[in-house]
Each structure stands twice: as structure tokens, then as C-alpha cells.
Amino acid sequence: MKFFCKLITIIFTVCVVQCRETVRNPNSVKVNDKIIYDCVDIYKQPSLSHPLLQNHKIQLKPSFSISKPKDKSKSKIQSNKIIECSDGTVPILKHTNVSVTNAQHWAKKHFSPLTIDSHGTHIAGVRALPYQGPYHGVTALMSVHDLNISVDQASYTNIYVGSGVSDKVNFLQTGWMVNPALFGDSRTWSYGFWKGVNGTGCYNTICPGFIQVSRTDPLSIPIPYPRKGDRTIYISILQDKKSGNWWAIHVNYHAxxxxxxxxxxxxxxxxxxxxxxxxxxxxxxxxxxGKSPPMGNGHLPTKHEKESARIENVEIIDSQFKAIGSRKYKLEKLLDSNKCYGLRAREDLPLHDLFTYGGPGGDSCGI
Structure with missing residues (x-):
């Protein structure tokens, strides 16, 4: 009888230990056979292994919020809703050796918004000039589109911040991208990219750098379709006033x-x-x-903005950490290949309120 009681005790103890170990191990959220997110302890996420972050203390939320301008977009956050990690954990996309290699390849080719020329790259957009700074962030609403992109091409739309001195550049950006080689499919993904100390940097969480905080919305995920209306994302890069960290934020006027x-x-x-x-x-x-892919929604912008890829409500975070819009700043238009792409502003609206862009690409876009 004593032996039987000891046996039951041992079995119970083993079960308790196994249960505890199961709790400790990260559970996974499977979007499909190729897209899997591990829910990892927020304080043990891979980015904390970065050599410069050995003593970093995780910031769970920004120390302040910017004052928002009048709601013009009637936009609501289109939350992904397909991922919900448990409290204390965050979603980190699982990577294969192939995806890491592809990311390293595209990181070397990734366009720097602070340079003038980049072989095979074409751009259409706006920027605030350096002499009007300093800046602490930027916010914009952008339409999101599906595109037919070959495996050796990429097309993306983003907001960015950056600085450059001589041949040294720091910048970071977030937005949406179609890049089959990077993501492993032809869908439109949200993404982030950064370049920092010694020119190092990469996409999303493929290498250490970005600290994931949200347990429901990862930095990079296929962008879902809304139940009604067109597909948009309203995003912000905001430097925290106290910590100096640069936050990636989904803007919401209603919450x-x-x-x-x-x-x-x-x-x-x-x-x-x-x-x-x-x-x-x-x-x-x-x-x-030399063939250039489509940009925006794949069509040249027309006077009917709903038929074009569009950017709305561009707000710049100024030296006082206020989102004052572009009214204070002169925005420079950027368009390097009007054969294949276009940029159009409405005459009755300021440039920061709305502009449309994009085009079909082709074989004669230049280099």
C-alpha cells in the first residue's frame, strides 16, 4: 500500500512539473502552414539578445500621447484579430533559414530614403526638408492594395524618419509591402525596417532590434480585408519624449x-x-x-482619388512633440520616373491633407 501511495505521489508530481513546463513554453498561433507566430515571454523576446540591449529595460507603453488633429478620415483600427497571445507574452513570427537569407538579401537592397540614387529603385511621395527640423515622428493614413509582383521585385509604401551624416545613415520605417521572396507569398504585409549603428539593421523581428509590446498585433502580418469599405492603415512613428525610443503605433481617433x-x-x-x-x-x-513592378494600386493617379492609391492626413511631430500637420512645413514632392509612376495633389486641398500616387511600372522606367 505504501508503495502504491508513493507511486501515485510520483506520478502526480511529474504531471505537475510537466504542466508547469507546458505553461512556460511558448504556445503558437498558426495563421496557415507557413505563417506561425510563437507567443514568447515579453522579457525573453529575441531582440533583447542584441549586444546594445543587454541592459535595456522594456518600455510597456509610451510615456505620453500626442494631441490629435480634427478627425478627417473617420478611420478605425483594423485590428488583425487572428492573434491573441496570453498576458505577458508577445507574438514573434517564426523564421526559416530561407526566410532569414532572403531578408538579409533584401536588407542590402533596401532603399534608403535619405539617399538620392539607388539602382533599380523608383519613388513617389513627399518629405519635409532637413532645415525645418528637428522632428520626432510622422503619421499618415494610407490605402492598402494587392499587387502582382514577381519573386525578384518589391513594392511598398511607408512612413519614415531618419538622419544622415557623410556616409552614415540612420532611418526607420513602417507601412505595407508586397515582396514574395521576403514573405514567402504574394500577399500584402505590414512591415518595419530599420538601419542603425554601423549600418546594421533589418526587417521586422528577423534580427534583434524591434521590441514587440502588443500581444495581438505583430509588426509584420498579412493585412486583412475590412468588412466594408476600402483597406487602409493609419500608422505613426513617434519618438517617446522621455525614453527616446521610436514607437510604431496604429492611430485611432475613436479609442x-x-x-x-x-x-x-x-x-x-x-x-x-x-x-x-x-x-x-x-x-x-x-x-x-530592369522591369519595374507596379506601385500603389498599379494605376497612375487620376482626379478621382478613390480610384488611386492615396495618402491622407500627413502629420509631422515637431520639436515640441506636437502633431501639427504639414501646415508649418514645406513638403517636397518626390517623383523620379514620370514614365511609369505619378504623384497628384488636389488643387483645393493642402498636400498634407491628401495626395495620390503610383503607376503600372514596366520596362522603360529607367534605373
Whole structure:
């Protein structure tokens, strides 16, 4: 009888230990066979292994919120709703050796918004000039589109902040992208990209750098379709006033903003306190053959903005950490290939309120 009681005790103890171990291990959220997110302890996420973040203390939310301008968009957050990690954990996309290699390849080719020329890259958008800064962020609403992109091309739209000195550049950006080689499919994904100290940096959470905070909305995920209306994202890059960290945020006028996560100031050596330049861009990367992919919704902008890819409500975070819009700033238009792409502003609206952009691409877009 004593032996039987000891056996039951041992079995019970083993079960308790196994249950505890199961709780400790990250559970996973499977979007499909190729897209899986591990729910990992927020304090043990991969980015904390970055050499410059060994003593970093995670910031769970921004220390302040910016004052929002009058609601013009009637936009609501289109939350992904397909991921919900448990309290204390955050979703981190699982990567294969192939996806890591592809990310490294595209990181080398990724267009820097602070340079003038980049082989095979074309742009259409706006930026605030360096002499009007310093800046602490930028916000914009952008329409989101599906595109037919070959495996050796990329097309994306983003907001960005950055600074450059001589041949050194720091910048970070977030928005949407179609890039089959990077993501493994032809869908439209949200994404983030950064370049910091010693020119290092990469996409999303593929290498250490971005600190994920939201347990429901990862930095990078296929962008869902809304139940009604067109597909848009309203996003912000905001530097925290106290910590200096750069937050990626989904803006919502009807509820608190959704704080996705942030790039710690420690991984930058030029934008630790502010940025010299901010902007909003549509960008494409041509294939080695020279054929450029479509940008925006794949059509040249027309006078009917609902038929075109569009950017609305561009707000710049100024030196006083206020979102004052572009009224205070002169915005420079950027368009390097009017053969294949276009940029159109309405005469009755300021440029920061609305502009349309994009085009079909093709074989004669230049280099």
C-alpha cells in the first residue's frame, strides 16, 4: 500500500512539473502552414539578445500621447484579430533559414530614403526638408492594395524618419509591402525596417532590434480585408519624449491608439534624440532584368482619388512633440520616373491633407 501511495505521489508530481513546463513554453498561433507566430515571454523576446540591449529595460507603453488633429478620415483600427497571445507574452513570427537569407538579401537592397540614387529603385511621395527640423515622428493614413509582383521585385509604401551624416545613415520605417521572396507569398504585409549603428539593421523581428509590446498585433502580418469599405492603415512613428525610443503605433481617433512596439534608441547613433527628415513614400525595386513592378494600386493617379492609391492626413511631430500637420512645413514632392509612376495633389486641398500616387511600372522606367 505504501508503495502504491508513493507511486501515485510520483506520478502526480511529474504531471505537475510537466504542466508547469507546458505553461512556460511558448504556445503558437498558426495563421496557415507557413505563417506561425510563437507567443514568447515579453522579457525573453529575441531582440533583447542584441549586444546594445543587454541592459535595456522594456518600455510597456509610451510615456505620453500626442494631441490629435480634427478627425478627417473617420478611420478605425483594423485590428488583425487572428492573434491573441496570453498576458505577458508577445507574438514573434517564426523564421526559416530561407526566410532569414532572403531578408538579409533584401536588407542590402533596401532603399534608403535619405539617399538620392539607388539602382533599380523608383519613388513617389513627399518629405519635409532637413532645415525645418528637428522632428520626432510622422503619421499618415494610407490605402492598402494587392499587387502582382514577381519573386525578384518589391513594392511598398511607408512612413519614415531618419538622419544622415557623410556616409552614415540612420532611418526607420513602417507601412505595407508586397515582396514574395521576403514573405514567402504574394500577399500584402505590414512591415518595419530599420538601419542603425554601423549600418546594421533589418526587417521586422528577423534580427534583434524591434521590441514587440502588443500581444495581438505583430509588426509584420498579412493585412486583412475590412468588412466594408476600402483597406487602409493609419500608422505613426513617434519618438517617446522621455525614453527616446521610436514607437510604431496604429492611430485611432475613436479609442486609444494601438502601441505595436518600438525600436530602442540604443540601436541608433544619429537619431537617439531626434531626426532630421521625415516623409511618406511609395517605393518599388525593379528585377535584375530592369522591369519595374507596379506601385500603389498599379494605376497612375487620376482626379478621382478613390480610384488611386492615396495618402491622407500627413502629420509631422515637431520639436515640441506636437502633431501639427504639414501646415508649418514645406513638403517636397518626390517623383523620379514620370514614365511609369505619378504623384497628384488636389488643387483645393493642402498636400498634407491628401495626395495620390503610383503607376503600372514596366520596362522603360529607367534605373
Amino acid at each position: 486609444p491608439d494601438l502601441n505595436i512596439g518600438y525600436w530602442p534608441k540604443e540601436v541608433f547613433d544619429l537619431i537617439g534624440t531626434n531626426a532630421d527628415m521625415v516623409g511618406v513614400l511609395g517605393v518599388v525595386q525593379a528585377s535584375p532584368s
